[in-house]
Amino acid sequence: MPGSRTNAGPGRILVAVYGVFALAATGRSIMQVAQSWPDPPLPYLLSALAAVVYVIATVALAMGDRLRVALATIGFELLGVLAVGTWSYLDADRFHDKTVWSHFGQGYGYVPLILPILGLLWLRSSARSSTRSAGGSRSV
Amino acid sequence: MFLPLSYLLGAALLALAGYGAFLTARGRAIDNALFYLLCAVEVLMILALVLGLVTWNEADAQMNKGVFAAYLIGMVIATPIAGFWAFADRETRWGTGVLVVAATGLLVMTVRLVQLWGGYAG
Numbered sequence: 001m002p003g004s005r006t007n008a009g010p011g012r013i014l015v016a017v018y019g020v021f022a023l024a025a026t027g028r029s030i031m032q033v034a035q036s037w038p039d040p041p042l043p044y045l046l047s048a049l050a051a052v053v054y055v056i057a058t059v060a061l062a063m064g065d066r067l068r069v070a071l072a073t074i075g076f077e078l079l080g081v082l083a084v085g086t087w088s089y090l091d092a093d094r095f096h097d098k099t100v101w102s103h104f105g106q107g108y109g110y111v112p113l114i115l116p117i118l119g120l121l122w123l124r125s126s127a128r129s130s131t132r133s134a135g136g137s138r139s140v
Numbered sequence: 141m142f143l144p145l146s147y148l149l150g151a152a153l154l155a156l157a158g159y160g161a162f163l164t165a166r167g168r169a170i171d172n173a174l175f176y177l178l179c180a181v182e183v184l185m186i187l188a189l190v191l192g193l194v195t196w197n198e199a200d201a202q203m204n205k206g207v208f209a210a211y212l213i214g215m216v217i218a219t220p221i222a223g224f225w226a227f228a229d230r231e232t233r234w235g236t237g238v239l240v241v242a243a244t245g246l247l248v249m250t251v252r253l254v255q256l257w258g259g260y261a262g
Contacts, residue, residue, distance in 0.1 A: 012229050013237040016222065020245035023218060031207060062225075 004130035007064040025051035078116035157243035200259025
């Protein structure tokens with residue numbers, strides 16, 4: 001399988017943004033879950049799940065040739081922010097405690113909504129360039 | 141003493157982010173000035189870590205000391221990681237851009253540190 005180098009060029013900055021976000025989300029959710037243990041509310045658990053997926057996405061992008069893992073984790077973040085964003089507006093009582101994904105990532109400057117879209121666009125463009133260089137064999 | 145050091149750190153991070161953004165916009169790779177600025181930031185962070193832990197009794201009584209220490213340690217560790225990630229691309233503007241992202245993230249963390257020191261919930 002040809003390496004598609006998701007960590008080169010602009011991808012290098014994307015990995016840095018994912019890294020900052022993985023660090024922020026992980027740190028905050030560890031604090032939230034630890035302080036509310038043994039009964040962490042659902043929003044905190046969702047934040048922790050989002051954080052774990054960010055860490056995996058960061059590592060997959062940084063390794064450069066893990067397109068499928070990157071696609072799955074980044075796609076999951078986009079679905080998560082859309083689903084929980086909608087859910088947090090419909091069921092405001094349950095989402096009194098904010099998650100990374102609540103209100104489409106409002107508490108984090110909408111980065112949780114924008115970042116997976118940029119990530120998917122970047123994966124598409126890097127998959128295309130590797131397809132060209134490998135003479136047509138698809139790697140996604 | 142911790143707050144003046146935090147402001148100095150914030151100013152150094154602003155300079156790093158601003159100069160890095162200027163170089164990235166001009167399409168330039170990491171230069172010596174940017175590298176020394178990053179080194180200065182790391183030294184200030186190590187000073188902040190030591191001074192913060194030694195003098196944390198001077199902070200607001202409500203300060204969450206665990207979170208405060210976690211921020212300081214996280215910043216000292218994150219900076220060299222960002223540096224190595226950036227230096228792996230010394231040829232293009234993208235390595236420079238990594239340092240802009242890192243400096244911006246660290247700036248947010250510095251603001252949070254000052255807020256924690258003042259006793260804002262965290």
